[in-house]
Amino acid sequence: MRITSQMLIDRTGFDLAKSLGRYARTEIMMSTGRRINTPSDDPIGTQHDLTLRTRQNAITQYKANIHLAGNWMSSYDSGLGDLKNIYSSAKEVAISMANDTYDATAREAAAEEIESLFQQVLEIANGNVDGRHLYSGFRTRTKPLEAAANGVVYMGDRGVINLDINFSGRIVSNINGGDLFFKQLTTLGGDSDLNVGMTGDTLLADLHLGAGAAVNSGTVEVFDANRNLTYSLDVSGAVTAQDVVDAVNAQLGAASNLSLAISETGASFAWIPVIGASNTVTDDTPLANLNGGNGVQLDPGKLLIHNGNGSIYFEASIGSANTLGEVRTAINDALSAQGITGVSVGWNSTGTGLAVTDSNSPPLGLFIEEVSNLSTTATDLGIFGSVGSLLEGRDLRPQAEFVITDAGGTVGTDLGLLGTIRHESAGLDLDPRLTLDTRLTWLNNTSGFDLGRIKISQGNEIAYVDLSSSAVVTVADAIKAINGCGLAVTAEINAAGTGLQITPILTDRTLIIEDADDTDTASTLGLAGSPDMLGSMMLLATALHNNDRGLAEKLNGNMESAMSELLSARASVGAKVIRMETSLNGLESAETEVAKLLSEVEDADITALATQLAKEEYMYQAALVAVAKALQPSLLDFLD
Incomplete structure (x- = not known):
């Protein structure tokens, strides 16, 4: 290929421009101190630079978020601390005024x-x-709490403000007033016990708060210790409390001298032993049961037996005896030991005491007396005096002693029947559960309550519920009346099945329940109070105005719970502050590292650039000289 002059000119111009460009870029780098001034300077480096710049901007934003959240956290920490101290003061007032x-x-x-x-x-x-x-949640321009005479309403929303504080984490930077100030600290009536009484209609399945009684589990054994008799009682067919009473009494019979009933308190069954002359005695009757349970003097435990002329004179010892049978044996043995025949100790005509019979003809003229003025053994045994042909002992009035046990099951335990019965005895409280069908007259162990109206305040609204109305007969009626009062509350039987409870449906306002009309209905039912910290403080003021130290004492627990919630919220703030400080330290380290990497990508080596600039300048000057020589003008260039 032939190289023309024009080609030489073009090539020389291109090389000169290229040299000038290199010189100019080097000069710009020298003046800016940056290696990359345009993307074309280093496309790969530019991409890396953009990545680092994005990371640097993110770090700057994270630090700004931490600064913003830090200001809020500082305010929260201070405010929550002050609130905790306020509720601590309120608690001290509640405690002292309850005195x-x-x-x-x-x-x-x-x-x-x-x-x-x-x-x-x-x-x-x-x-x-x-x-x-x-x-206020997201509504930061709106005051969160609006107080009225009867309560407080939350005007904010439930917005949660999240802020990113590092590349992989975020925090909730706000505390929602609706969650903090209206959180349910307690359930009104949640621990109330209205003491449902047991009636004949009470279902056995409702006993023990609904756990029921295993009436099909074995039988109940009744042992009469005085007469050595055992009765086996089967109540497997019973459904109600009255069924149990009827079944037990039918199987015991009147001759048993024992019957079962529902206790007067309505809390349990009660054993009722018959006390009186109809209580016969046997050889097995314990001496401790005699004389209405006062027993027999057994120290020294001796009887003096003698006749009128003193030819018969001895002491019969019964000190080791525990039963009447052992007493009879001891006396009869003592008579035999003295060679006395025809005289024996048996039972009186009614079977209620001892009798001494002398079948000799004529009788031996025996007397049974005390061995000393301090002894009462013969009197206690009812055989003090002249024997004659028959000494009819008095009624020993044995105290009943029935031992009730389970036999092959737990029915006796479940019905609260077990134990040793010596007098009328109520069994264990059977805790019938509260049901919708429970009559209000069955409460307070069937004594009922003197009910009236209760006052319910929710935010700035008030409702009165009359529980003394003739239409309110059962628990279901009471619940219906409360739920129909027009406020956003739910009345129901509490989880324990022992009372009523009321919970708010709306959690953006206070709920306060009080006694009304100078009655104590709300307090009696265990409903008086407030579930939230704001309502509790308002009600505490009302209680003190009304000189109600009982309610003030009850609200003390809410003050304590409020303090716990505030401490918990403050602890959460502290944890967030620590987390932000940790993130900030990490961000500062990351920021330093990013700056270092940016410097490595962007910054130029000034020493190397100075050398490079001199080199480029020399090359450019050389290029100019070369071009001047290659393109020397001739006379022909100036000819037209």
């Missing part, structure tokens, strides 16, 4: 103190940082 040494005047002054503390709570809760309210 009966204070009068109505002192409690009135304390009520004013509580009202002042409550205003401080509202001020803290409605506080703001840079015009943004701390406890």
